[in-house]
Amino acid sequence: MLGRVNHIAIAVPDLTAAAAAYRDRLGATVSQPQALPEHGVTVVFVELPNTKVELLQPLGENSPIAAFLDKNPSGGMHHICYEVDDILFARDRLVETGARVLGDGQPKTGAHGKPVLFLHPKDFFGTLIELEQA
Amino acid sequence: MLGRVNHIAIAVPDLTAAAAAYRDRLGATVSQPQALPEHGVTVVFVELPNTKVELLQPLGENSPIAAFLDKNPSGGMHHICYEVDDILFARDRLVETGARVLGDGQPKTGAHGKPVLFLHPKDFFGTLIELEQA
Numbered sequence: 001m002l003g004r005v006n007h008i009a010i011a012v013p014d015l016t017a018a019a020a021a022y023r024d025r026l027g028a029t030v031s032q033p034q035a036l037p038e039h040g041v042t043v044v045f046v047e048l049p050n051t052k053v054e055l056l057q058p059l060g061e062n063s064p065i066a067a068f069l070d071k072n073p074s075g076g077m078h079h080i081c082y083e084v085d086d087i088l089f090a091r092d093r094l095v096e097t098g099a100r101v102l103g104d105g106q107p108k109t110g111a112h113g114k115p116v117l118f119l120h121p122k123d124f125f126g127t128l129i130e131l132e133q134a
Numbered sequence: 135m136l137g138r139v140n141h142i143a144i145a146v147p148d149l150t151a152a153a154a155a156y157r158d159r160l161g162a163t164v165s166q167p168q169a170l171p172e173h174g175v176t177v178v179f180v181e182l183p184n185t186k187v188e189l190l191q192p193l194g195e196n197s198p199i200a201a202f203l204d205k206n207p208s209g210g211m212h213h214i215c216y217e218v219d220d221i222l223f224a225r226d227r228l229v230e231t232g233a234r235v236l237g238d239g240q241p242k243t244g245a246h247g248k249p250v251l252f253l254h255p256k257d258f259f260g261t262l263i264e265l266e267q268a
Contacts, residue, residue, distance in 0.1 A: 001161025004184045008142060008214060012259040021258060025231045026216075027135025027224075048216070050138045050184045055259075075259035077211040080142060082160075082182070090161075097159045124155060125146040125189075125209035 001090055003083035006112075006132050007054045011065040012075040015057035019044045022055070030055075039111045040064050054111075079118070080127060083134035087115045090131055099123045107133070135224055137217035140246075140266050141188045145199040146209040149191035153178040156189070164189075173245045174198050188245075213252070214261060217268035221249045224265055233257045241267070 012018040015033055022028045022044075031045040040063035046053035056078065058066045068078055084090040087107050094101060100120035110116030110132055119129040146152040149167055156162045156178075165179040174197035180187035190212065192200045202212055218224040221241050228235060234254035244250030244266055253263040 002156075002180075002182060005139070005142070005182055005187075008139070010259065010261055014259075018259050021233075022136075025228055025233050025257070026263075027227065046136075048136060048139055053139075053214075072260055074256065075261070077214070077261055080187075080211070093161065094159055099155075099159050122208065123159070125144065125148075125152050126206055127144055127209070127211055129160075 001084060001093065003085065003134060005051045006081040006083050006130075006134075007052045008080055009054045009056055009078045009130075010075060011056050011058075011068050011072070011078040013057070013069055013073060015042055015044055015055055018055045018057075018075070022046050022053070033057075035059055036111050040066075041111070043111065078128065079130050081116075081130035081132050084131050085134060087117060087131055087133040091117055094119065135218060135227065137219065137268060139185045140215040140217050140264075140268075141186045142214055143188045143190055143212045143264075144209060145190050145192075145202050145206070145212040147191070147203055147207060149176055149178055149189055152189045152191075152209070156180050156187070167191075169193055170245050174200075175245070177245065212262065213264050215250075215264040215266050218265050219268060221251060221265055221267040225251055228253065 019030045023030045029047045035042045041056045042059045044055040102118040107115035115133045121128045153164045157164045163181045169176045175190045176193045178189040236252040241249035249267045255262045
């Protein structure tokens with residue numbers, strides 16, 4: 001069921017400084033910042049040969065990463081996004097095994113324009129998992 | 135400089151339960167547990183098409199993940215390991231830009247038998263980064 005790691009999301013308080021650290025210190029290829037107001041974040045993509053890291057900074061009120069940064073003001077790893085072929089099949093299997101899907105259980109359109117769901121971190125040992133239909 | 139994501143490491147308090155969650159809830163391929171006493175962890179590999187997740191449980195006294203689990207008793211994302219071609223070149227560039235390498239700055243032999251270094255999370259917005267010479 002679980003496919004590729006689509007991305008690893010890292011919440012940061014200062015996107016410009018974080019992008020510079022990945023570019024200048026680590027020699028990575030980083031994108032220009034992209035504002036995604038409907039998702040409450042501005043994102044920089046760190047392109048790697050086999051996956052990508054997404055550096056996220058809150059944008060606007062009610063950003064979904066604001067509470068995380070309140071708790072972790074320096075930033076930190078926020079979630080891992082895995083690809084699945086069929087998100088409804090994946091959801092039903094997860095619910096059958098007792099795992100909790102966040103929100104109303106219906107896939108939303110994620111930051112890449114594809115259906116996504118988030119799983120409760122308490123069911124996965126403190127890791128927030130996003131599933132994206134590939 | 136930054137190559138593939140070699141693995142994402144997740145510290146967990148109960149490796150058997152975590153491996154079962156990834157296998158039974160998420161349908162992932164998980165390895166048998168491997169004890170690595172010289173690294174102070176027992177590890178289960180979650181094999182994904184493009185990278186792997188390593189579920190880590192403390193083993194023995196002075197486990198390097200014991201303090202993390204004291205702070206995050208349910209578990210959580212512990213570090214990201216990136217591959218580099220030349221770890222000494224990478225280290226020197228990092229130090230030149232003011233980034234801090236943990237320990238004495240000399241690569242150690244990591245859990246995969248290859249030279250590794252860890253970078254100070256404060257220099258990377260709360261993310262502990264491992265570099266492994268591929």
